[in-house]
Amino acid sequence: MIQVRTVAVLVAAGALALSVGFATNYLMRGGDLASRGTSEEADVESLFAARMPDLAGNQTSLGAWRGKILVVNFWATWCVPCREEIPDFIRLQREFGGKGVQFVGIAADQADKVTLFSNEFQINYPLLIGNYGALDLAKHVGNRISALPFTVVLDRNGRLVHRQLGVLEVDKLRSIFGELL
Amino acid sequence: MFARHFFSLAGLVLAAIPAYGQDLLDPEIAFRATARLVRPDLIEVRYQTAPGYYLYRDRLSYVLEPAEAVLGKPKLPAGKTKHDEFFGKQVIYRNLSIVTLPVAAAVDTPLTLTADLQGCADLGVCYPPVRRKFTLSLSAAPAK
Structure with missing residues (x-):
């Protein structure tokens, strides 16, 4: 007993x-994320709908890449761990871009600083300038404390399949792509 | 017997939880700041970081109002040096750090001090710059 x-x-x-x-x-x-609720769908929709200028000043939204496997990285030039993971994202964009993976960076930063950084690192994926509004957008998809880097992965149907506060390791991304491709 | 089993299994289960599951703090708790007017011509700002969090010295900045109350050069503590591949050697502050700010032209209080700060967590995330405002007057408790 x-x-x-x-x-x-x-x-x-x-x-x-x-x-x-x-x-x-x-x-x-x-x-x-094994499942999603109604509020999460709405949050992802607000992410897709938000319009921000790209480095050329053209207003763009993530909706432009609907249908792709999207890796949305919230970052800033003043954030050292953000800078550290970007070379990995560049390599993975090169490797998986032809297979339907699209990285997009949303910078909580100013356009001139992001342009300098992009040129220096030769970033091969689109960067949108969110300024501090980017942090509110990140909150909609689960970044309560607004710390960076913060990255979400969306599948081809726009479902949120992974979110990461802090550096997103290459092995983890490869494993996610392996499941989605 | 019961207690031994309970704690051994509970220990195993807890050990299986990823270490990164620990909470990251809200910036207001990770980076506490208070300010007080020590004398009509001297402000003291105290920063207290939570364990595992740090502030960048070069991202501390101050604005004092009204404009007639001119701020002198802040006296900053030595801090520690942190090296990273992008920004080189950076001075960071952990635990308690006290900055003093001379007020070059004393005026009638209250004064309003706006202090910006930015810091990171050792877990590998950084917080955006935040702005704190303090209303300062003599013989008042420290503003929070």
């Missing part, structure tokens, strides 16, 4: 700890 009760308590404690862990992981840092 005591053993049965012990096992029951252990299972309950385990389930609780796991659910707390997964919930924290999902909400705070990154994770694959």
Whole structure:
């Protein structure tokens, strides 16, 4: 009897700890999203609908790349970890661009600084200038604390399949692309 | 027996939770700042960062109002040097750091100090620049 009760308590404690862990992981840092709710759809739609200038000054929205596997990276030139992961994104854009993957950077920054940075790094994917409005947009898709870098991956149907606060590792991106391609 | 089983399994389960699941703090909690007028001609700003968070010295800035109250050159603590491949050597502040600001032309209080700051977490994220405003007057409690 005591053993049965012990096992029951252990299972309950385990389930609780796991659910707390997964919930924290999902909400705070990154994770694959198994399902989506109505509010999440709306949030993704606000991401697709937001219009921002590109480096040439043309108003653009992410809707321009609907149907692609989209990697949307919120970043800024003043953010060191953001700068560190961009060379990886350039390589992966080169490697997977022909297969339907499209990286887009949304900069919480000023156009002149982003242009300088883009030229220096020879960024091969579109950059949109969001200024601090970019941080509000990132909040809509789960970046509660507005820290950077923050990246979301959307599948060809515009579903949010991954979000990441902090650097998104190459291996993780390859594994996501492997599932979506 | 019961307790031993409970804690050993609970420990195993907790260890399986990814380390990055820990919460990142709101910037207001990660980077606390208070300011007070020590004398009519001297302001003290105290920064307190949470463990695992730091502020960049060169991204601290100050504006004092009204305009007749001219700010002198801030006296900044030494801090620590952090090296990164993009910005080179950067001075950062952790824990408690105290900056003093001379007021070149003392005027009647209250004064309004606008202080901008920007910092990052060791976990590998940076927070956007934030602006804090303090209303300062003599013999008042520190403004938060």
